[in-house]
Amino acid sequence: MARSKTPLEPSTDLLSVDNETLRPLAERMRPRTLDDMVGQRRLLAPGTALRRAVESGRVHSMILWGPPGCGKTTLSLLLARYADAEFKAISAVLSGLPEVRQVLAEAAQRFASGRRTVLFVDEVHRFNKAQQDAFLPHIERGTIIFVGATTENPSFELNSALLSRCRVHVMEAVSPDDIRQALQAALDDAVHGLGGLGLQVDDAALLEIATAADGDVRRALTLLEIAAELAADEGGRITPQTLVQVLADRTRRFDKGGEQFYDQISALHKSVRSSNPDGAVYWLARMLDGGCDPSYLARRMTRMAVEDIGLADPRALQMAIDAWDTYERLGSPEGDLALAQLVIYLASTAKSNAGYRAFNAAKADVREHGTQEVPMHLRNAPTKLMKSLGYGTGYQYDHDAEGGIALDQTAFPDAMGERIYYAPVERGLEIKLKEKLDRLREARVQARRASGRED
Incomplete structure (x- = not known):
């Protein structure tokens, strides 16, 4: 199989020069060599393993994982060109198993005649297991x-x-500076780009477009093309007023239920846990801006109030419920402020996961020790039969005991002995709880020793 050391003109409609003016600028400016690509230096800088493999034509099967507009399709095209292979593309959104089988059959025929096929599968994660296995x-x-x-x-x-x-x-998402280079290349290219239009645009305007594109080169070129069309009425100059029109409805990258979603909710939760209200309110704003359901955020922050603040500040739980209720009553955008105030408070107040750890420790004992019998003195005895069987025997009514607590009375099954799950931290309200429980636990030990129940 012949391999080309230099890229050839592509045999694919995506890079065809036919009807050049009818194709979007982003398509016309698609890189034709690895040197034309912007960003992705970690993967494609001279001397990197992937670049050496591509330039030598030794291309391997791969998964390209990255945000929209970072160059996945372009890199796939270049793989085929450098390897002198046929390029075929299918979309997991539009194609089913019959289409996949047909493309694979054609590739097998091509392989038998001595030519390889680079099969590009866009949105591959949308294929089910059977389709992926094909x-x-x-x-x-x-x-x-x-x-x-x-x-x-x-x-x-x-x-x-x-x-x-x-x-x-x-x-990776492409940086604004790298995107600006792609925009400048489009302005300079008279064959495929906008070089023949005599556009006037300064670096600050290009950087503003690049920043608004949010890491997406394709989007940046589309914005530039729109700006160029509007500039025709301004004598060919892209003015600040032009950019106001073009960038009025800019949006940030966010995928509900996807990788970015879980990364951002993780960042929000960990900012609260780290007592960083500024970081927490930033991630809250990011998620709201991206279209995250505010009720979901209210639910997650209620969990934070229980898991990470806990008994160090019991007010946090009630405040979370109140903020959630306020949002449900007001909706957006007014109710968003209640969520913002809540996340600031959660991040600012004292933290303790002692209750969370205590519950997990108790659950672990339940799993380990199985179904232990309830001690007789803790059982209820509503009938004569149950009383005759010893239910309730030996129970000490705490309110009648000195100090209001029967110190030598256990609360655990006999086979387990006493356990300590809850260890309050020395923060917030738990400082007082710790002082009280430390005294009480020591008094219980002494009382059980005195009664001969402690080893």
């Missing part, structure tokens, strides 16, 4: 060079059999 024998035989693109974490969305046959390459 690629496995063809990857193993080398019939196809499989390139799957996904915006979701492959560990969660792709089956292990497919992952074991592919290398996962993580692609």
Whole structure:
């Protein structure tokens, strides 16, 4: 199979020069060599393993994981060009198993005649297990060079059999400075870009567009193309007023229920736990801005009030419930302020997970010790039969005991002995609880020793 050391003109409609003016700017400016790509230096800088493999034509099956507009499709096209292979693309959104089988059959015929196929599967995480498994024998035989693109974490969305046959390459959102370079290249290119329009635009305006694109090169080029169309009425100059129109409805990257969603809720929770109200309110604002359901955030913050603040400040739980109720009554945007005040308070107040740890320790004992009998003195005896069987025998009514507590009375099954699960921290209200419980626990030990119940 012949391998080309330099890229060839692509045999694919995506990079065809036909109807050039009808194609979007982002498509016309798609990089034609690795040197044309912006960003992804970690993967594609000169001398890196992946770059050496691509330039030599030794392309392997891979999963490209990264946000929209970072260059996954472009890199796949370049893989085919440098390897002098046929490029075929399918979308997991639009294609079913019959289409997959047809593409694989064509690739097998092509392989038999001595030509390889780079099969690009966009949104591969949307294929189910059976559809993903269809690629496995063809990857193993080398019939196809499989390139799957996904915006979701492959560990969660792709089956292990497919992952074991592919290398996962993580692609990053492109920085504003790198995007600005792509925009400038489009302005300078008179053949594929906007170089023939005589546009006037300064670096500050390009950087503003690049920043608004939020790591997405394709989006940045689309914004520039819109700005260029509007600039035609301004003598070819992209003015601040032009940018106001173009960037009025900018949105940030956020995927409800996806990787970014879980990363951001993790950042919010950990900012609260770290007593960083500034970080916490930032992540709350990010998630609200991205379209996260505020009721979900209210529920998560209520959990934080129980798990991370706990008995160090019991007011936090009631405040969380009140903020949740306030949001349900007011809705957005007015109710968002109640959530913001809540997250600031949760992050600022004293923290303790002692109650959380105590409950987990008790559950572990329940699992380990099984169904232990309730001690007779703790059992209720509502009938004569139960009394005759000894139910309630030996129970000491605490209110009648000195100090209001029967110190030598155990609360655990006999086979387990006394346990200590709850260990208050020396923060917030738990300082007082710790002082009281330390005294009480020591008094119980002494009382049991005096009664001969303590070893």
